[in-house]
Amino acid sequence: MNGWKVPLALAGLRWAWSRARRRRLPEPPPPRDGLELLAWGAAGAVLGVGASALSERRRSGLMNGRVVLITGGSRGLGLQLAREFGASGASVVVCARGREDLDRAVAELNGRGVTAHGVVCDVTDPDAVEKLLDEAERHFGRLDTVVNSAGIMRVGPMESLTEEHFRQAMDVMFWAPFHLSRAATERLRRTRGGIVNVTSIGAYLSVPHMLPYSAAKHAWAALSEGMAAESARGGVSVTTVVPGLMRTGSHRGVVFSGDPEREYAWFALAAGLPLVSVSAEHAARRIVRATAGRRGFLVISPVARLGMAVHGVAPGFTQASMRVVGRLLPAMPRDAQERPGSEAGQGALGRLVGALTVLNERAGRRMNQRSAVEGRGDERAARNPRRDE
Template identity: 60%
Template sequence: MSGWKAPVALVGARWALNKYRDRKRRPTPAERALDLAAWAGAGALLGVGASMVAENRRSERLNGRVAVVTGGTRGLGLQLAREFGAGGASVVVCGRSRDNLDQAVADLTGRGIDAHGVVCDVTDREQVRALIGETVERFGRLDIVVNNAGVMRVGPAEAMQDAHFTEAMDIMYRGPFNVAREALPHLRTTEGSLVNITSVGAYLTVPHLLPYSVAKHAWACLSEGLAAETGGTGVRVTTVVPGLMRTGSHRGVVFIGEPEREYAWFALLAGMPLLSTNADRAARRIATASARGQGFLVINPTTRIGMALHGLAPGTSQQLMRLTGRLLPSTPEHVSERTGNESGDSTMGRLAESVAALNERAVDRLNQDTRDRR
């Protein structure tokens, strides 16, 4: 009996038995407890069976497909490339650093994945055109494109320069725009998928992440607009809304103002299990949503709660964000700027890392430690 038929048959048998008992006599407390245990077991088996069916279908839908992942050299992008590759897809990853790109491709090919790397800055339309062209020339088709490339600076808005806002908009709005423009003609041919990794920051702006949130808001608007505009073309657009994820990204983030203090709160929150999501689980859910053609995906419950609160009571959520902003470090007289790898080399940073040990484990596994690279 296949993986999903056994649980269904068990549920049906329990239902018939309960109906028969109800006709004969009132069940005893022991029988009720037995029934409850049987239903719980059947539900668990049904869930496992459904998960197995979904996993098998995802593999079937990905087998032989070609996926492009921007920002695929580390973090969530690298894990997504692994996930698509594990499902049978050929994968093209792009990034701006050749060293990081070579390391990512070696990781993927070492897992038996047909992988290729292309140096590409998504803010440059010509480079994006070359990326898509090289992918189609090499593999003959294009089925999935994941807009994942991003940049994050953490610190008070007063400490940010105009160039930081421009950089964020270039990478996280114009970048996805360029990729979508070049990829959509090919995706129409294959009835493929465009996946946009936005953020809870696109819907609920968090203090000390203003350039990031502004750009992510524009990106989310672009994604939802493309989903509406491509109706009837065969292309499926998936808007993904992650919250905090344990990808080791705190090492690659740039911290501004008082870097050590900014690093401490960010690393601590990003590594807390109840607030953040494991990168492997997030990547699996995104790959499955892409294979199904799901239009909108919220990764974790805390993100869903935050979005719901802002939608139902925006004034309340705004007040909560104002309170949060008061608790975060203020702008110092002398503003400093350091990467996470540099900022974490302090007593406060090491303490935060020890508490958020789960996130630290993701650093090497997801290619985030850049201290020894150029």
């Protein structure tokens, strides 16, 4: 048992205990009350365990017999989605740019009992996308779901960002899901399948110092919602997913510009605080259930839902709030630098933040997040930040 199931079993035991106590009052209990109490306790435990087993069985069969293609599946949320879809009965195809990370992810999935196949693919190349879809169908014989999960993140003041940084973000988080979704639609009609687009709260609340990311996610969310309106006639469902902050360990691979150490500190702190962020495991479970239920829209966290609600009702207020946030974030220094998170977090400030965000550090290890410069070199990492969440 895990998650809410253990508390459910304990709640069953507590209910049984309370009922037995009420039966004992006001008279002293007869000798047989001890056995009665044990019986009620056993009944409560059976109730909790039974509910847990039923839930696990239902979860394990949500995606039986289906084939799911996940972009950015070698690490981060993409990898956790592959685990969760596999645990729900699906066969998964995961794609990523790097062979080493992809092989490690597939081996880990196979070790969990997930039927997984890895394909090296740059999703910004339309020709490679067609080959990816062909390979998925050739290997498993069908395709039921496409999950657009690949992403790219660069953090810093606008003055430190070039036009190329915006182009990179749009290539990965708008044009890539556009080409993949359009190429997959006809195939998905044959299986009455679905497309899942993992956007972001940044698509609805543009966060300072993350402008390329927010702009691309905003375009992606608009594309996803429009596709959902137009594709229903052909039997293809489109699910727009809006996560808030998630603990995936992505801060290790993000490229920080301007004042990298201070930029790293605020980003890692926001992404790793338990009351503000959610775990990738929780997000993946919610996404799989929404996919199986062909839901059109899913907001992952209460904080994200609140932010969207406030922005919808009072956009001027949220804009003013973001201006305040912008003033609090690090200013553009004279000697602007650019470093991946694996380096920016090595200073005293980064180590202090790491001590406060232990959950995010642990998540990075679970999500196959490696140093952005490991096996690549600093310059290559700076030119090509990670394409995952």
